[in-house]
Amino acid sequence: MANSASGLQSLPPLQRVLVVGSGGREHSLGWALSRCPGIEQVWVSPGNGGIPERTEGQTQTFSKLPLSEGDRDGLLQHCRSASVDLVVVGPEAPLAAGLADHLRAAGLAVFGPGADGAQLEASKAWAKQLMDEAGIPTAGHWAISSANEGLALLEQLQRPLVVKADGLAAGKGVTVATSVTDTASAIREAFGGRFGSAGDRVVLEECLQGPEVSIFALSDGERMVILPPAQDHKRLLEGDAGPNTGGMGAYAPAPLLDAEGLETVRRQILEPTLQALRDREIDYRGVIYAGLMLTANGPQVIEFNCRFGDPECQTLMPLMGPQLAQVLQACAIGRLDLAPALTIRSDCSVCVVVAAAGYPDAPRKGDPITSQLEAGASHQLFHAGTRLNEQGILVSSGGRVLTMSAQGSDFDQAFAAAYEALAKVTFEGMQYRRDIGHQVRRA
Numbered sequence: 001m002a003n004s005a006s007g008l009q010s011l012p013p014l015q016r017v018l019v020v021g022s023g024g025r026e027h028s029l030g031w032a033l034s035r036c037p038g039i040e041q042v043w044v045s046p047g048n049g050g051i052p053e054r055t056e057g058q059t060q061t062f063s064k065l066p067l068s069e070g071d072r073d074g075l076l077q078h079c080r081s082a083s084v085d086l087v088v089v090g091p092e093a094p095l096a097a098g099l100a101d102h103l104r105a106a107g108l109a110v111f112g113p114g115a116d117g118a119q120l121e122a123s124k125a126w127a128k129q130l131m132d133e134a135g136i137p138t139a140g141h142w143a144i145s146s147a148n149e150g151l152a153l154l155e156q157l158q159r160p161l162v163v164k165a166d167g168l169a170a171g172k173g174v175t176v177a178t179s180v181t182d183t184a185s186a187i188r189e190a191f192g193g194r195f196g197s198a199g200d201r202v203v204l205e206e207c208l209q210g211p212e213v214s215i216f217a218l219s220d221g222e223r224m225v226i227l228p229p230a231q232d233h234k235r236l237l238e239g240d241a242g243p244n245t246g247g248m249g250a251y252a253p254a255p256l257l258d259a260e261g262l263e264t265v266r267r268q269i270l271e272p273t274l275q276a277l278r279d280r281e282i283d284y285r286g287v288i289y290a291g292l293m294l295t296a297n298g299p300q301v302i303e304f305n306c307r308f309g310d311p312e313c314q315t316l317m318p319l320m321g322p323q324l325a326q327v328l329q330a331c332a333i334g335r336l337d338l339a340p341a342l343t344i345r346s347d348c349s350v351c352v353v354v355a356a357a358g359y360p361d362a363p364r365k366g367d368p369i370t371s372q373l374e375a376g377a378s379h380q381l382f383h384a385g386t387r388l389n390e391q392g393i394l395v396s397s398g399g400r401v402l403t404m405s406a407q408g409s410d411f412d413q414a415f416a417a418a419y420e421a422l423a424k425v426t427f428e429g430m431q432y433r434r435d436i437g438h439q440v441r442r443a
């Protein structure tokens with residue numbers, strides 16, 4: 001398996017896949033994988049209220065398992081007893097905690113980096129050092145370990161800075177300050193325990209300007225396949241106002257980067273990153289997610305993540321060709337050279353996230369969700385924070401509740417399809433942005 005892949009002439013059989021996670025990202029990954037030819041069964045664990053339970057005696061290709069992301073031994077046991085051929089780990093926390101290492105050590109093919117590679121996301125200071133050493137364009141920065149150190153630096157620089165908790169803070173560890181006073185407050189706050197141990201160290205950065213774009217490279221440790229650029233919408237409210245969120249909607253391919261621009265990103269950012277990982281003897285098998293800002297001086301890295309973006313994944317999965325499962329498997333065993341070329345539909349794909357009342361600060365849970373939606377070829381409803389309650393009623397159970405994805409021959413058509421479908425889904429207090437994709441819509 002993973003450890004004896006070097007002499008292989010073709011990919012091993014691939015029928016059963018386990019996706020670890022419970023969000024819209026994992027729902028869309030499981031959905032896309034279950035549509036690949038030859039795939040008999042996809043489990044998503046722990047999944048969500050939109051993924052069916054497996055019923056005894058029935059053959060279902062797509063179902064959930066009740067094992068949490070942290071239940072390494074339970075997941076391993078399932079992989080063994082159900083002869084799982086490929087594990088795809090969705091979120092960053094289990095990757096940073098070494099889930100991929102644990103499963104790989106037992107001989108499984110795992111798509112997702114080990115804890116060493118996951119530092120790309122789990123430690124901003126580590127990632128920054130790697131970028132500096134590899135000459136990867138990124139904002140100027142300073143790693144500081146006390147508020148006083150940061151305040152002294154600020155005193156010298158006398159300009160607003162971006163303040164980032166070093167560790168994983170679920171996308172909430174960043175303040176883009178607009179004044180020196182705000183920067184000082186953010187530094188004090190970051191060391192004040194707000195981010196737990198993620199805030200023991202803080203990175204200060206120069207503030208960059210330009211549109212943001214998310215790039216995903218599927219890597220086998222040596223080679224990579226780059227997916228179409230996607231653009232997320234981080235702010236809660238229309239007009240890109242309000243607090244930062246995990247992401248409120250996305251579209252792809254984002255015209256911000258054409259083929260030439262993408263080639264520059266490959267050459268200046270992705271290839272050097274993979275090389276720098278290899279130089280550290282890190283065999284990175286999974287997604288390198290580069291969050292870029294397209295500045296007047298070219299693309300610069302804002303952050304790296306070690307997984308697919310959520311909700312970007314929900315726009316990209318519907319575009320993936322039938323080779324997706326084999327491509328992820330080939331990455332997992334370090335043999336992308338054995339995979340068929342991944343075809344990507346040329347459609348425009350979009351998604352709109354529906355969040356609960358009170359999101360992002362205090363999302364309300366337990367609101368019943370009703371839907372008059374009929375299955376359609378041009379839209380997909382991916383669940384995230386949903387569950388079936390004791391009465392079997394679908395209710396909200398988290399901040400980001402649903403993602404509606406849709407495709408069309410242009411962005412106007414795709415967004416019209418997404419919003420039309422979304423009008424058929426309701427729950428009390430639901431909130432979503434009507435202006436997702438304002439950058440590319442004419443209507």
Ligand code: AMP
Binds near residue numbers: 164173174209291
């Ligand atoms: P991160 O969690 O690192 O992705 O940061 C969250 C958001 O903060 C990014 O999506 C950007 O909008 C913003 N941001 C982060 N770093 C910078 C920077 N150096 N300059 C300007 N904006 C930034």
Ligand code: GLY
Binds near residue numbers: 232246309310311312
């Ligand atoms: N959509 C942003 C993220 O997944 O981090």
